[in-house]
Amino acid sequence: MKLLLRLLIVFVVLAGLGGAALWWIAARPLVLPAPVVDFTVPRGHNLRQAANTIAAAGVPVDPRVLYWTARLAGKAEYIKAGSYEVHSGLTLWQLILKLSNGDVAQADLTVPEGWTFRQLRAAIEAHPLLTQDARDLSDEDILQRIGAAETHPEGLFFPDTYLFDKHSSALALYRRAYQAMQQVLQREWATRQADLPLASPYEALILASIIEKETGRPDERGLVASVFINRLRIGMRLQTDPTVIYGLGESFQGRLRRHHLDTDHPWNTYTRGGLPPTPIALPGRAALYAALHPTASDYFYFVARGDGSSAFSRDLAEHNRAVNRYQRGDKGS
Template sequence: MKRLFLSLLVLLVLATASVAGAGWWYAHRSLLLSAERVDFTIPRGVGMRQAATIIERAGVGVDARALALIARIGDRAHRIKAGSYEVHAGITPWQIVLKLSDGDVTQGELVLLEGWTFRQVRQALESHPELEPDSAGLSDAELLARIGAAEAHPEGLFFPDTYLFDKHSSALAVLERAYQMMQVRLERAWGERDPALPLASPYEALILASIIEKETGSAADRALVASVFANRLRIGMRLQTDPTVIYGLGEGFDGRLRRVHLDADHPWNTYTRAGLPPTPIAMPGEASLRAAVQPQKSDYLYFVARGDGSSEFSRNLADHNRAVNKFIRKRGG
């Protein structure tokens, strides 16, 4: 009887070792994938069993029940993290479990550039291969309502930056982040404004910052460009800035600004209308926001591009005309 018990015990140990060995082998064997790279997303609140099913259905050649069991035996099942993942040929079930529990996620990237118009922002959003284009087909007003914006016009409301997101995220969700970021940066800039600033609201600061963004090729000149516009606003002099005119012309602008364009009145024509235009004309960056609310002290009223990205500043029209002759008309002195 004793010998029988010992024999059964040995068989049980051997069977257990065999199962453990098979489990170890399965956990560390390379899996077949439906493609060289397979992407999948684990939603928030999903348990290991559901995650394993998502992974199997995505095209990873793993048995979902076995993957969930491996995670449980390895004490990782309760530690999986939501997000977007990608796996490559040669990955093992245990490596997948480690990816999920370590949160080794892959993220998409959207770059919004300083000086972009909202039309360019929408194009980047809705053409991004890793974003769900849920903003497509919405009017600007509908889009603003969806992200909780109170403004009536979308131009300039989004902060230019690099935004990381889980793949297959909502385009509107990313856009809302950019909107909230601009709100934070604008509020902070407005709180640090020069007390003598000739602007009545943060939105006016945003408008001026957008003009500075489009007018400045040199970072060193930004605060002086801001001072020219601030000085003009103080004395009621028209801003007379080409980028606002170009913005008002819209998609019909062919790249060459003519006298007829400067004379044609519209809300963004700062040659025909005093004060700021009704909306921003682009997305300003942090430096332009800061320059708009803290312009450098100067008595300059004019500037002209030198052609190398920098500007020539003048205090009076006679000096400005000489600068125009030198740098624009190339007549010298």
């Protein structure tokens, strides 16, 4: 009996010493080979596999020590997959907390309002912290992979700043931006003004993309929208330059000329009535709102003043005077 008691005491003392040693190791700052070391814990990896991955990435920890410290602390079952960054001075215990809290390293991508899908795709494919699982796909394949019903990608992705875990899937980012646009578009469509000459949310998206490209002034979006809505109501052609430029694609050299306006193509709103077949850019929330809540007006024309604002007109004679004044420099008009 005395021998058993002595063995129990020795076991408790050794266990205490072992625990103290582990805690001493866990509380020491790690000396990293670089100011920052990053690593990725793949989905499905258990703690032992994660510990080996972390050590192989250059974090100076013994995988067995990491495993048993996390196991004894009750954190082993909570290790989360993802990409992580560790900085010099971090302790083993702080590393375990980072893993169990899912404190993953994040990157971001800002998609400005008015970008085209071509610009969006180029930015995604150039991002060094995205896993490029869409680079070899066609535009149509991307839409199919993200569950989009549309066959043309323009305008379908919401402009915003997206945060994501480092080395996330590019397809996942496309899917998020697509779903964000669908949510905003459906919300605005549900509260739209009555009797608009727009047959579907997609037509609203097309009009919003034109508004996005026609003005950068928040206070004028509603009036620009009213011009296009008024024209659609009476069957008047939209005659908007950005649609022509979009249809010219990469052949456009930066200056719109008369022959461009006279050359027919599906996006030429000078030669064709109604809306073009697709959006021409990625519209933001304000442009979507303007398309579906236009300011009440009797304007049918507008022209740029040259200072970022526009002069709005009710009839062609008034518009021609504005063009002479602001575009041709005739101050007497």
